[in-house]
Amino acid sequence: MSHLYIWVMIKCIEAKKPEKEWSKYNTIMRMEVTQVLHMNGGVGEASYANNSLVQQKVISLTKPIREEAITSLYCTTFPRSLAIADMGCSSGPNTLFVVSEIIKVVEKLCRELNRKSPEYKVFLNDLPGNDFNNIFKSLDSFKEKLSDEMESDIMGPCYFYGVPGSFYGRVFPNQSLNFVHSSYSLQWLSKVPEGAENNKDNIYISRTSPSNVVKAYYEQFQRDFSVFLKCRAEELVEGGRMVLTFLGRKSDNPCSKECCYIWELMAKALNDMVMQGIIKEDQVTTFNIPQYTPSPLEVKWEVLKEGSFAINRLEVSEVNWNAMDECNVFEFESEMNESLSDSGYNVAQCMRAVAEPLLVNHFGEAIIEKVFSRYQEILADRMSKEKTKFVNVTILLTRKG
Numbered sequence: 001m002s003h004l005y006i007w008v009m010i011k012c013i014e015a016k017k018p019e020k021e022w023s024k025y026n027t028i029m030r031m032e033v034t035q036v037l038h039m040n041g042g043v044g045e046a047s048y049a050n051n052s053l054v055q056q057k058v059i060s061l062t063k064p065i066r067e068e069a070i071t072s073l074y075c076t077t078f079p080r081s082l083a084i085a086d087m088g089c090s091s092g093p094n095t096l097f098v099v100s101e102i103i104k105v106v107e108k109l110c111r112e113l114n115r116k117s118p119e120y121k122v123f124l125n126d127l128p129g130n131d132f133n134n135i136f137k138s139l140d141s142f143k144e145k146l147s148d149e150m151e152s153d154i155m156g157p158c159y160f161y162g163v164p165g166s167f168y169g170r171v172f173p174n175q176s177l178n179f180v181h182s183s184y185s186l187q188w189l190s191k192v193p194e195g196a197e198n199n200k201d202n203i204y205i206s207r208t209s210p211s212n213v214v215k216a217y218y219e220q221f222q223r224d225f226s227v228f229l230k231c232r233a234e235e236l237v238e239g240g241r242m243v244l245t246f247l248g249r250k251s252d253n254p255c256s257k258e259c260c261y262i263w264e265l266m267a268k269a270l271n272d273m274v275m276q277g278i279i280k281e282d283q284v285t286t287f288n289i290p291q292y293t294p295s296p297l298e299v300k301w302e303v304l305k306e307g308s309f310a311i312n313r314l315e316v317s318e319v320n321w322n323a324m325d326e327c328n329v330f331e332f333e334s335e336m337n338e339s340l341s342d343s344g345y346n347v348a349q350c351m352r353a354v355a356e357p358l359l360v361n362h363f364g365e366a367i368i369e370k371v372f373s374r375y376q377e378i379l380a381d382r383m384s385k386e387k388t389k390f391v392n393v394t395i396l397l398t399r400k401g
Contacts, residue, residue, distance in 0.1 A: 055184050056094050057319045062245050062394045063101065065313055066181065069241040069396050070105050072312075073179060077239050078115065082106065082156075083177045085123040085235075087167045088185020091131040095124065096142050098181050103146065107155055117156035125163040125171055129357070132162045166190065168227050172235040180232055183245040184392075186225065189290040193220035196288050201271060204263035204289045207255050214254055221292035225302045233308035233399060240399040242309070248293045248393035250316055258391055259293035262321070262351065265382060269375040279367055287362050289355070296393050309397035321347045321379075321388040343383045348376035 074082075084102060089095050099122050110117045124135060139160055147155065165171050167182070168190040195216035199209050205217050232242060249259035270287075273279045296314055303309055321343075352372050360368060382388070 055090075056097070058245060058317070058390075058392050059094060059097060059183055061317045061319065061392065062183070062243070062315075065315065065394055065396050066098065066101065066243050067105055068313070069243050070102050070179060071109065072398075073239070073241045074106055074109055075113075077178070077237075079178055080118055081121060082118045082179070083121045083123065084179045084181070085125060085163075085172065085177050087125045087171075087180060087182040088188075089124040089126050089130070089135070090185075091126075091134040095135055096138070098183070100142070100146055100149075102179065102181075103155075103158065104149070107150060117154060119156045120158040122158065122160045123163050123172065123177075124160065125165065125167060127166060128164040130164065132164065136162065167231070168224050170231050170234065174234055175237045177232075177236050178240050180236060180240070180242040180244075182243075184247055186228065186244055187247040187291050187293050189217075189220050189292055190224050190227075191220070192288045192290045193217050197286075199288055200285055201267065202264070203267045203270065203284065203287050204260060204291065205255055206260050206264050206267070207257070209255065217292050218254060218298075221294060221298070222302060225294075225299070226306055229303065229306040229308065233306070236399040238399055238401045242397040242399075243394065244299075244397070245392055245394040246294055246299065247291075247390060248299070248316070249295050249391050252295060252297070254292075254295075258389070261382075261388070262347075262390075263289055263291075265378050266351065266355070266371075266375055269371055269378055272374055273367065273370065278370060279363060283363055289358065293391075294393060299393055299395055303395070303397065308400055310400055311395065312398055313394075313396040315394050317392045317394065318389040319392065321350075321383065321390060343380060345376055345380075347379045347383070348372050351375070 073079075084099060086095070086098060103120055106120075107117060109115075124132070126132070143158065146158075163171055167185075193213075193216035196213045199206075199213045202209055202213075205214055236242070247259075249256050251258060267284070270279065270284050274281050274284055296316055300311065300314055303311055349372075352368075356368060359371065363371075
């Protein structure tokens with residue numbers, strides 16, 4: 001089925017009103033997602049800092065695109081002050097990795113071209129619930145490590161700023177940024193789509209979701225990404241670059257297994273607990289994840305519609321659900337090898353670091369251990385029988401004049 005056919009089909013479907021008044025609307029839809037959506041903070045067992053290897057792999061995969069972007073930017077504009085914004089920075093070891101990478105590329109270019117290093121202004125943006133304190137505590141050691149890794153003792157001064165707030169709105173002054181980066185953040189929506197209330201037994205788009213739910217999710221993505229582009233267009237200087245990586249899909253079908261399966265399995269864990277009487281059915285019925293995993297064509301279409309950016313590259317990559325599959329376990333402490341070899345545990349912990357705050361807000365904290373214990377079992381079973389990968393959509397954009 002072609003993407004055009006699906007797009008037209010979705011556009012032509014009229015959203016149906018519920019046959020009866022709901023006694024309870026989707027909790028997340030009625031609240032400000034910005035108050036709840038954040039990764040698990042701290043450095044504990046379930047923290048994002050200790051369970052973000054998938055995100056690290058994706059950042060490594062997209063490194064050549066960022067190097068192309070920053071090289072092109074620097075060699076065409078030679079900014080005396082380079083303002084870099086990481087939007088959806090989260091916390092933990094990945095937060096400053098991209099910043100370090102960008103600075104190293106620019107410093108290498110300065111040596112090769114015999115130019116004075118620019119000063120670096122680094123803006124770290126995420127929602128207010130993000131663990132900014134963890135980031136700030138690591139800055140001194142980061143600067144020291146970065147300085148040690150430089151081949152030259154001469155490096156431009158580097159200033160860091162924490163910028164809490166939703167990127168679905170203005171965050172920075174007009175024409176104040178040179179480079180914007182975002183990885184694995186823009187698939188998160190500003191809210192659960194209105195019209196997704198009848199997504200029974202599901203917590204995200206699924207192969208069993210009604211067509212009006214699919215339509216609602218897609219249209220919410222269109223609205224949100226369009227706003228993001230418009231705001232960044234006002235904040236970037238002419239010729240500024242953006243590198244954006246979404247958790248996405250290759251398929252034209254928004255209900256494709258490649259993008260929905262991870263949430264379908266979590267829904268199964270929750271529905272199993274309904275059958276056991278641990279949670280109520282209407283708690284699952286009124287819970288939907290505020291996320292949309294776009295296809296490359298959907299991303300491209302929104303960029304072309306907004307009109308402020310030229311598309312330089314648009315690429316798709318993949319990473320295993322269990323990022324440890326691609327690691328050498330001997331790189332880690334021997335006592336950890338047993339847990340590292342447990343695919344179900346690794347993926348469940350990765351998803352827990354991301355989804356736990358949403359689940360706690362809706363279901364309460366008492367059921368969390370049971371949810372992820374069941375989820376781990378389901379994941380281990382499915383992953384033993386089939387290959388499972390996350391799909392990444394990366395786009396490099398230049399701000400038009």
